[in-house]
Amino acid sequence: MAAPEASTGGNLLIRHRIFIGLGAALIIATYLSLVYWRPEGLADATGVPALAALAGNTLGAALLLAGVVHRLPLTTVVLIPSAIAVNIVVGQITSLLGIPLYLDSIGTVLVAALAGPAAGVATGVLGSVVWGLTLAPVAAAFAVVAALIGALAGLLARAGLFRRFYLVPFGGGLTGICAALIAAPIAAFVFGGVTGGGATAVVAALRAVELSLLESTTIQGLLFDPLDKAITFTMVALILAALPLRITQQFTFAAQHTLSTAQ
Template identity: 35%
Template sequence: MAHNKSYNSPWSLKFNTAALVLIPAAVGINYLGKLFVGMLHLPLWMDSIGTCLAGCLAGPVVGALCGAINNIIYGLTMSPISMVYALSQAGIGIVVGLMAYYGRMRTIGGALLTGLLAGLAAICISTPLNIIFWGGTTGNIWGDAVYAVCLANNQPVWLASTFDEIIVDLPDKIVTILIVMGMYSNMPKSLLSLYQSNGKIESLD
């Protein structure tokens, strides 16, 4: 199984300069994606493209940081409740970073599996948060319609909330991962080499 050779260990807290520069860039991509979808009222989130790309390039730790920072910034500037979903974004970054490390982002099948796992991670983390803070809804019109149908059919809130997340998060993460795969697989080796661990190292230890 081919590993992503752009870093030695998926759990390293030592990042080279390129990885550190990637963090604000990825956060910006996430922020713009979420803003764009919000303006057009699309049935997806599209707020984790930068998180997933960072996970592919620099590993799960950087991916998790990008995701978490993105939601903290969005929470401070747009919607305070978004900050609690930093946990979900971090989970997505970890999953995608690990899948890329083990070479799964080089094929369509591997990317689809990555999208599925990233979606499941988001569902598992976000559903309890939705129940705690929103009574089980997501705020997405498509997902919340499914939630309402489930409650109308006497389904428990936790199940309705889970279906609410599934109907939004799985398609969103699969589309996101396919976009990221297109970007990642077409990057020149000279760019990928910037994330190799033999560059200048900064430590978070």
């Protein structure tokens, strides 16, 4: 009986990896198509480009979840909706304040630190899709950026970043640089630099000194995304330090990689 069981387990593992690969490929393809075709009117939630972006990222998120959910404990599955809510609420408040920061990935980084990169990716992509379907259609186009943030946060947590508090802001800054480089073409080519919040004002100021649109969105991102993610990672580190042991002990990944040995 052992051989058939092993074969079944191997087939399931291959199937899950296929789901993950297809989901990642679909999200990346959606990103590349947006950058290449540069569709107008994406911010109109009823337009074809908006629906295509939502469909591509939603299906990609579903495939990613199908590939990773089997390895996520129930505690993580329960945590993801709350983390998405935190992302959306804090992101909306920050946008209304008009400051050139986002702070819309706190929940994503927290899940990644507690449960690993797969959970971080799922949280980031699902959050973008939900946000895009509800309050801000613009968010759906940035699902690939949210996935990148979740993946990097989880990988950095696995490397022990959150066990060394003094390194946390630097890890956040590195993540911000990567996110800025991926997000800049979307902001420039799809939205014309107008993505809402304080970022739009910064892009407009850079355009006023005769920089190109892509140069303006890239510089804006490199100026503020590292700071944004440094703050986000630091906030998550403080949250982790404040969480009681009875909660953190439920996350095997966190116990192995994230929490300090003193805790």
